[in-house]
Amino acid sequence: DGGITQSPKYLFRKEGQNVTLSCEQNLNHDAMYWYRQDPGQGLRLIYYSQIVNDFQKGDIAEGYSVSREKKESFPLTVTSAQKNPTAFYLCASSARTGANSPLHFGNGTRLTVT
Amino acid sequence: AQSVTQPDIHITVSEGASLELRCNYSYGATPYLFWYVQSPGQGLQLLLKYFSGDTLVQGIKGFEAEFKRSQSSFNLRKPSVHWSDAAEYFCAVVLNNAGNMLTFGGGTRLMVKP
Numbered sequence: 547d548g549g550i551t552q553s554p555k556y557l558f559r560k561e562g563q564n565v566t567l568s569c570e571q572n573l574n575h576d577a578m579y580w581y582r583q584d585p586g587q588g589l590r591l592i593y594y595s596q597i598v599n600d601f602q603k604g605d606i607a608e609g610y611s612v613s614r615e616k617k618e619s620f621p622l623t624v625t626s627a628q629k630n631p632t633a634f635y636l637c638a639s640s641a642r643t644g645a646n647s648p649l650h651f652g653n654g655t656r657l658t659v660t
Numbered sequence: 661a662q663s664v665t666q667p668d669i670h671i672t673v674s675e676g677a678s679l680e681l682r683c684n685y686s687y688g689a690t691p692y693l694f695w696y697v698q699s700p701g702q703g704l705q706l707l708l709k710y711f712s713g714d715t716l717v718q719g720i721k722g723f724e725a726e727f728k729r730s731q732s733s734f735n736l737r738k739p740s741v742h743w744s745d746a747a748e749y750f751c752a753v754v755l756n757n758a759g760n761m762l763t764f765g766g767g768t769r770l771m772v773k774p
Contacts, residue, residue, distance in 0.1 A: 550703070586766050586767070587766055588664075588750060588764035588765050588766045588767050589704075589750070589752075589762075590764075591761065591762070594761070604761075636703055636704070638703075638704075645692040646711060648706050649704075649706070649762065651704040651705070652703050653701070653702050653703045654702065654703055656701075
C-alpha cells in the first residue's frame with residue numbers, strides 16, 4: 547500500500563541536542579510538507595518542498611531545517627535553537643502543489659524534549 | 661490576516677444524535693475549504709472539500725458540509741453520530757492562488773456518549 551511513513555512514533559531528547567525526524571513517501575508525490583501540532587492551535591506549517599532540491603519556509607521555520615535530496619524523503623531536523631520543540635510533528639505530501647491536490651498525512655512523531 | 665476559527669474546542673453528543681461543527685474564515689476572496697479528521701495519535705484524513713459549484717458537499721463517513729458565503733462559514737454536519745466518530749476535527753482553507761498552503765483552525769474535539 548502506498549503511503550507516508552514517519553519514524554519513530556515517539557522520540558525523546560535532552561535539551562540542546564539536535565534531532566532528525568524521518569518522513570518517507572511511496573506515493574510518487576512531488577510536494578511534501580512538515581506541520582507542527584500543539585493542543586488547541588491546529589497545525590502550523592514549518593517547511594514545504596515542491597520539488598527535489600528545493601524547499602521553502604513556512605510560518606514557523608525558525609529553529610528547524612530540512613533537506614529534499616530524494617523525491618520520496620523529506621527529513622526535518624529540530625535544532626537546539628528551537629525554543630519550544632516538544633510537540634507532535636506531522637509530515638504530508640501531495641501529488642503537486644495546488645489546492646485541488648489533496649494532502650496525505652503520515653501518522654506523526656511525538657517529540658519530547660526535557 | 662487570513663484566519664480560520666473553530667469556535668467550539670470540545671463538543672459532546674450522544675450516539676445517534678445529529679452533529680454540527682462550526683467553521684468560520686476571514687478572507688477577501690472565496691477560498692478552497694476542507695474538513696479533516698484526526699484520531700488520537702494519528703495523522704489527518706480528508707473528509708471533504710469545497711472548491712466551487714454546489715454549496716452542499718458530501719464527504720466520507722456520512723459527513724456533509726455547507727458553504728455559506730454570506731456568513732463566511734463552512735460547517736460540518738452529520739445526521740446521526742456513531743461512537744467511532746469520536747476524534748478531533750479540523751477545518752482548513754487555502755486561497756486558490758496560494759498553492760497548497762493550508763491554514764488550519766484550532767480544531768474541535770468530539771466526544772460521543774453511549
